[in-house]
Amino acid sequence: MNDISLKDALKVVGTRPVRPDGVDKVMGRAQFGGDAVMPGMIFGSTVRSPHAHARIIKIDTSAAEAMKGVRAVVTAADLPNITSEEAFVGEGPMNFRDLSCNLMARDKVLYDGHVVAAVAATSTSIARAAAEAIKVEYEVLPHVINEMEAMQPGAPVLHDDIFTSGVDPKPTTPSNVVKRMEFAKGDLEAGFAAADKIVERTYTTAPVHQAYIEPHACVAAFNPDGQCQVICSSQGHFMVRAYCAKLLGIDISEIRVTPAEIGGGFGGKTLVYLEPLALALSRKAGRPVRMVMTREEVFRGSGPTSGGTINVKVGAKMDGTITAAHAEVILQAGAYPGSPIGPALMTCWAMYDIENASAVGFDVVSNRPKVAAYRAPGAPISTYATESAVDELSRAIGMDPIELRLKNAAKDGTKALYGPTFQNIGYVETLEAAKNHPNLQAKLGPNQGRGVAAGFWFNIGGESSASLAVNEDGTIALVSGSPDIGGSRASMAMMAAEVLGVNVERVRPIIGDTASVGFTFVTGGSRVTFATGTAVCDASDDIVKQLRGRAAKLWEIDVEAVEWRDGSAYPAGDNAGKFEPLSLADIAVKSGRTGGPIAAKATVNAQGAGPGWGVHVVDVEVDKETGHVKILRYTAAQDVGRAIHPSYVEGQVQGGAVQGIGWALNEEYIYDKDGRLDNGGFLDYRVPVASDLPKIDVALVEVPNPRHPFGAKGVGEVPIVPPMAAIANAIFDATGVRMTSLPMSPPKVRAALDAAGK
Amino acid sequence: MSKTHVTCTVNGEETEFLCDSNQTVLDVLREDLGLTGSKEGCGSGDCGACSVLVDGRLVCSCLMFGSEAEGTSITTIEGIADGENLHPVQSQFLKHAALQCGFCTPGLIVATKALLDANPSPTDEEARYWLAGNLCRCTGYDKIMNAVHAAAAELRGESA
Numbered sequence A: 001m002n003d004i005s006l007k008d009a010l011k012v013v014g015t016r017p018v019r020p021d022g023v024d025k026v027m028g029r030a031q032f033g034g035d036a037v038m039p040g041m042i043f044g045s046t047v048r049s050p051h052a053h054a055r056i057i058k059i060d061t062s063a064a065e066a067m068k069g070v071r072a073v074v075t076a077a078d079l080p081n082i083t084s085e086e087a088f089v090g091e092g093p094m095n096f097r098d099l100s101c102n103l104m105a106r107d108k109v110l111y112d113g114h115v116v117a118a119v120a121a122t123s124t125s126i127a128r129a130a131a132e133a134i135k136v137e138y139e140v141l142p143h144v145i146n147e148m149e150a151m152q153p154g155a156p157v158l159h160d161d162i163f164t165s166g167v168d169p170k171p172t173t174p175s176n177v178v179k180r181m182e183f184a185k186g187d188l189e190a191g192f193a194a195a196d197k198i199v200e201r202t203y204t205t206a207p208v209h210q211a212y213i214e215p216h217a218c219v220a221a222f223n224p225d226g227q228c229q230v231i232c233s234s235q236g237h238f239m240v241r242a243y244c245a246k247l248l249g250i251d252i253s254e255i256r257v258t259p260a261e262i263g264g265g266f267g268g269k270t271l272v273y274l275e276p277l278a279l280a281l282s283r284k285a286g287r288p289v290r291m292v293m294t295r296e297e298v299f300r301g302s303g304p305t306s307g308g309t310i311n312v313k314v315g316a317k318m319d320g321t322i323t324a325a326h327a328e329v330i331l332q333a334g335a336y337p338g339s340p341i342g343p344a345l346m347t348c349w350a351m352y353d354i355e356n357a358s359a360v361g362f363d364v365v366s367n368r369p370k371v372a373a374y375r376a377p378g379a380p381i382s383t384y385a386t387e388s389a390v391d392e393l394s395r396a397i398g399m400d401p402i403e404l405r406l407k408n409a410a411k412d413g414t415k416a417l418y419g420p421t422f423q424n425i426g427y428v429e430t431l432e433a434a435k436n437h438p439n440l441q442a443k444l445g446p447n448q449g450r451g452v453a454a455g456f457w458f459n460i461g462g463e464s465s466a467s468l469a470v471n472e473d474g475t476i477a478l479v480s481g482s483p484d485i486g487g488s489r490a491s492m493a494m495m496a497a498e499v500l501g502v503n504v505e506r507v508r509p510i511i512g513d514t515a516s517v518g519f520t521f522v523t524g525g526s527r528v529t530f531a532t533g534t535a536v537c538d539a540s541d542d543i544v545k546q547l548r549g550r551a552a553k554l555w556e557i558d559v560e561a562v563e564w565r566d567g568s569a570y571p572a573g574d575n576a577g578k579f580e581p582l583s584l585a586d587i588a589v590k591s592g593r594t595g596g597p598i599a600a601k602a603t604v605n606a607q608g609a610g611p612g613w614g615v616h617v618v619d620v621e622v623d624k625e626t627g628h629v630k631i632l633r634y635t636a637a638q639d640v641g642r643a644i645h646p647s648y649v650e651g652q653v654q655g656g657a658v659q660g661i662g663w664a665l666n667e668e669y670i671y672d673k674d675g676r677l678d679n680g681g682f683l684d685y686r687v688p689v690a691s692d693l694p695k696i697d698v699a700l701v702e703v704p705n706p707r708h709p710f711g712a713k714g715v716g717e718v719p720i721v722p723p724m725a726a727i728a729n730a731i732f733d734a735t736g737v738r739m740t741s742l743p744m745s746p747p748k749v750r751a752a753l754d755a756a757g758k
Numbered sequence B: 001m002s003k004t005h006v007t008c009t010v011n012g013e014e015t016e017f018l019c020d021s022n023q024t025v026l027d028v029l030r031e032d033l034g035l036t037g038s039k040e041g042c043g044s045g046d047c048g049a050c051s052v053l054v055d056g057r058l059v060c061s062c063l064m065f066g067s068e069a070e071g072t073s074i075t076t077i078e079g080i081a082d083g084e085n086l087h088p089v090q091s092q093f094l095k096h097a098a099l100q101c102g103f104c105t106p107g108l109i110v111a112t113k114a115l116l117d118a119n120p121s122p123t124d125e126e127a128r129y130w131l132a133g134n135l136c137r138c139t140g141y142d143k144i145m146n147a148v149h150a151a152a153a154e155l156r157g158e159s160a
């Protein structure tokens, strides 16, 4: 195994080669979910509820079924009515029954956009017309959208089998509060008593959508013999397979899922919406079925992340020591249980070494689409509040915000509020990198301000598989099980090339389908470079061992006397210099004579991912007339362990920061009084565009993770955690007004300025 | 429903197709001509993933009916390279890692080509405003802008 401290010895890791799938993507040849074709395929569409909350009285499909070109109609009656069972298949908690009901409503619809039926026809336009011809009779029920209202006694109750867990005594009446959670350490009261200054405030955030540009899409075939094929865009084809099997009641071995290229996911493609419906339609129609969501369907029917309400209280001594910190976080789960409340609580104080701290949270259902994971699920919401409060605290005691964070920073040996003791973390180094960035020397003008905020994300490891085969000419075929969402094929090939000592162009990486490579958990949790990368390195090590063995055989010496260097076998020890070195290609050509093909596979359940830390500094200008906030400068520092392909690492940080900018300034779900989504399109749900933004400067900090062959830590999620607070803090710096509600859109900023008499 | 017969030029080749009155150029390209490089991100003119050039003009192909294509010359992402030689915009996107998922990439490359055809030396602000109709959710646009300026320099004959 390589010594991760020897960065200079690395030849491939840390360089910036062109990605192996790049040419296909710049030429329009890459096959995404909606591009895949199966012979004889027909086209699916869905019927969605126009009501936020209603009982389904009757579904009349007869007119649709009679239409020319319509081949199948399915409703919940065509899917097994499965029992409640926890699922650990995607990212974040989910229950198979909830997922089944979310996919296709049974008895009740719980949000505007909830699917009640699906139809397949010989063209998309016929399918859509047929969907409109399906008549659904509803009994409209009172609805509730806001999480605080949903918690009130007397609020419309979505599920009559939810009794708040985590409270004593257990309630006897059902409510929308799914559970209460708490993390605590030390003595909060004593901590606050020891503080010289205490700040306390309530913050709210709006639900935002992952807004991947590619809508959900799949094509699926259910054969008469029970074998199923699915080609789809997802963050985990093994996840798709598991959900389809469970939701349709078929064996996993009957389903083969092939990953298409995926046009963005950010957590939102770690569960299924279409695939089981397409299979059910295909079973009935006897033809493969393609389903592609419209953009409106993506907004109305697929998971945004939670909005929430956060109460924060934090106190410090005048020397900057934080003595106590408390947060109460209430998160929307959407229509079914399972907001990211756990991670929201675990992350919100993780940047600090505080003796007395607590975080209490509530998971609350309401008549909104079921939330899905979105980049560092939960953390951006709670951290917006806690990092705003810490900024307020730093101003109250007159201390620079970075110095305050340095004084209280989590370090190696710090025991986190949520349990573990941190090791090999680079938070202090990240704070220093931000502090020393040249952008902080820029002078600010009138109505301009600078804000700082930090963020934490666990990163995960878990199960991954990879295999390598040495081709006859010495090139390498590399198969892994992780869908490549942002260039990970490049880093997989680079790690293999580094271990084998060959040029990266000699390694061709692909993503195997579910029948061609071992089980691999979803592309999520910032796990791929760490966990799947470890599997790739393990398999590559195995190949090197075999190559040395083959050389030993050819030379008729002991394998221990063969050394692998720079892609060639060298005789070592007593034999040094006795034989000409054999390159990988030399050995490959002769593999038939030395024992047959050379191949290896590795499976891991990787542990020790190593948490990520980000510190963002943003300069803004506030237009006091309109309330518009312009981002002038943006600096994102992050501990990445080791950047395998620095360009794609920077890209993750930049992309995450810009999603955070959208969350901070523009994005929100807006419902009308009937509980219908008012802004289900890119015109009214405004994601950042190029002209909204300056350069996003990235400072990569590399504090290696000893649990990865090259020191990598997860990267993708941390960068969305700090932006909201950093921008709010910058707005305060510019105007003296504290923005306590997201998004900080022009009308809200203008109103806050008005209220403050500015 | 009777179909309309349309003759036009697609990526330099004379092309004929029959289309329904409600089919867009994007539908025709993707479903009838097998040119799936142009993407549908919204179908409403708000994301730019479907960008094509029609008689040299940048158009959202999801907003133009197939029947309106009669007599036009359409260039899609599949027609940007010169055979197997990538256009400088394409090679600079690769070199500068200006794509992550790559779904917005065809539209952005077509839009960038249109920009540089019209304005060989755009300022950063001009380029950012020109490309404001092309959403990218992955990259934060930083590396895209680097690629745009590098492609502009290469097309002007300056060494990149």
Ligand code: FES
Pocket: B039, B040, B041, B042, B043, B044, B045, B046, B047, B048, B049, B050, B051, B060, B061, B062, B063
């Ligand atoms: S698909 Fe045409 S602009 Fe979005």
Ligand code: FES
Pocket: A213, A263, A264, B098, B099, B100, B101, B102, B103, B104, B105, B135, B136, B137, B138, B139
């Ligand atoms: S690279 Fe994914 S949307 Fe632009």
